Amino acid sequence: MIHPTAMVSPKAELGREVRVGPGAIIEEGAIVGDRCEVRAHAVIAAGTRMGAGNQIGYGAIVGGEPQDLSWTGAPSRVVLGEGNLIREHVTIHRGAKPESETRIGDGNYLMVGCHVGHNCLVGNRAILVNHVLLAGYVQVGDRAFLGGGSVFHQHVRIGELVMVRGGIRIGMDIPPFLMAVDENEVAGVNRVGLRRAGFSEEARRRLEAAYRLLYQSGRNVSQALDEMERRWPAEDVRRMIDFIRASRRGICTPHRGSRRRGSAREAKGTDASAP
Numbered sequence: 265m266i267h268p269t270a271m272v273s274p275k276a277e278l279g280r281e282v283r284v285g286p287g288a289i290i291e292e293g294a295i296v297g298d299r300c301e302v303r304a305h306a307v308i309a310a311g312t313r314m315g316a317g318n319q320i321g322y323g324a325i326v327g328g329e330p331q332d333l334s335w336t337g338a339p340s341r342v343v344l345g346e347g348n349l350i351r352e353h354v355t356i357h358r359g360a361k362p363e364s365e366t367r368i369g370d371g372n373y374l375m376v377g378c379h380v381g382h383n384c385l386v387g388n389r390a391i392l393v394n395h396v397l398l399a400g401y402v403q404v405g406d407r408a409f410l411g412g413g414s415v416f417h418q419h420v421r422i423g424e425l426v427m428v429r430g431g432i433r434i435g436m437d438i439p440p441f442l443m444a445v446d447e448n449e450v451a452g453v454n455r456v457g458l459r460r461a462g463f464s465e466e467a468r469r470r471l472e473a474a475y476r477l478l479y480q481s482g483r484n485v486s487q488a489l490d491e492m493e494r495r496w497p498a499e500d501v502r503r504m505i506d507f508i509r510a511s512r513r514g515i516c517t518p519h520r521g522s523r524r525r526g527s528a529r530e531a532k533g534t535d536a537s538a539p
Contacts, residue, residue, distance in 0.1 A: 267284060267287075271287075271289045272284060275292040276290045276291065276293065276295070287304055288303065294309065294311070294314075294327065296312075297346070301319045305323045306320045309328055309358070311342065311358050312343075312344070312358070315347075315370075318350065319349050321354065324351070325354075326344070326350065326356045327342040328358070330359065330383075338362035340358045340360065341363075341366070342356050346370045348373075349372070351374060351375050354374045356380040360382040360400065367386070369387045369390075372389060373392070374392045374396075375392060376395070378394070378396045379398060381400040384400065384401065387424070388406045390406065390410070394412045396410045396415075397414075402419070402420050404422045405423045405424035405440060407457070409427045409428065411431065414432050415434070417433075421510075421513075424441070425458060426443070427443045432446055432447055435447075435448055435513070436515055437507070437508075437515045441500070442454060446520075449517055449519040451518070453472045470498060470500065471500060477491060485508065
């Protein structure tokens with residue numbers, strides 16, 4: 265199952281039924297779980313720990329050195345869960361601080377040329393389309409969808425089931441369940457993604473109402489969160505509230521078109537926070 269031109273350190277740990285393609289490199293100390301496939305010319309660097317059933321594409325590099333001037337060569341890690349599909353030329357860098365880690369959960373799909381910087385945290389079943397770039401310490405929630413060529417500043421947090429338009433730059437947090445459509449701007453709830461994830465019609469309407477209260481009611485963020493907490497004790501809204509309250513970079517603002525519609529609604533006397 266290991267091609268004769270592959271270079272696998274005798275101090276690497278390989279599980280059962282692992283396939284290693286031509287010219288691939290697995291360094292000392294790397295751990296590769298059962299039924300993984302490392303395709304031609306991929307590199308699994310020292311400090312990588314990989315669960316079962318992952319596929320590492322042609323020329324991908326998992327566990328490369330962090331691009332951080334503070335890194336002094338101390339040991340750190342990349343940890344992958346199970347069932348991830350890592351396509352051609354993806355790069356995933358290990359943690360910058362001693363014994364820290366970059367972590368990717370289960371069932372994620374990273375398409376061609378994506379970059380996951382040091383100390384990032386990617387949840388489960390997220391999709392990163394071609395050439396998505398995550399700077400250091402970025403967090404990506406479960407089942408998020410990041411469009412091709414989108415770029416994320418360090419320490420940005422992307423909530424669960426967020427959808428991001430391709431080709432945009434993000435430097436602020438995106439609350440769960442929303443759609444980012446322009447630079448640091450959101451425009452409504454990811455209704456299709458919520459439906460596909462099994463959220464009921466009632467839950468989708470509730471989250472849409474919470475979005476309107478947050479972005480179109482004229483309240484500041486603190487006032488809106490307090491009102492959301494009072495009106496909707498449901499867990500889904502609670503997750504949105506907790507995410508926003510934990511933000512250090514601030515959250516994305518409403519898209520300019522959404523702001524105009526919200527102002528028109530207020531002018532007509534409509535309660536933008538009503539379900």
